[in-house]
Amino acid sequence: AQSVAQPEDQVNVAEGNPLTVKCTYSVSGNPYLFWYVQYPNRGLQFLLKYITGDNLVKGSYGFEAEFNKSQTSFHLKKPSALVSDSALYFCAVRDKDGATNKLIFGTGTLLAVQP
């Protein structure tokens, strides 16, 4: 079965420092991977996705993610964190049956950026 794992419940980083939020996946076939962000009292917002092509994917708000097939990882990164980046981040993989478009989500990682 398709799955994703986010090994860290929380990541703390100082403003201005680089940040990484980790995600590993387990899929059969080619993975279709997504990152979403949830700000307090807001819905989920799409950040970026990897379907095929360049392993480095650029997304919204200065975020990027690196697809690493050998390590089955899709870590979210940003060169310089902002306090406003503090939110709950979800990694997701599309289910094997693509026709359903179901997303399988990780458990989420809370990012806290200190001023």
Place this chain on the structure above:
Amino acid sequence: EAQVTQNPRYLITVTGKKLTVTCSQNMNHEYMSWYRQDPGLGLRQIYYSMNVEVTDKGDVPEGYKVSRKEKRNFPLILESPSPNQTSLYFCASSLNPSGGTITQYFGPGTRLLVL
């Protein structure tokens, strides 16, 4: 503005009292879906709909019903709510996914408390 809307945003109810959470999108999307979010579990799909009058169960459909009479609306119905349905609910929509991996767009969420 392209968006997915949900109502109500917050709801407190009692066990057994039927309720409906509405979801509407203005993007002419064929695909719509409901997820619930619980701590430590991420988001799990409840039901989805590929188009008008076409619905199917997701991973956790027990205790829920849906209908898709119009393309823009996809209400979630709890005929007899129970405390274990206390959760944060998200509606999502996308274009028809059968042609490839399509990004889903999420509503702001509905926080439900069943006493």
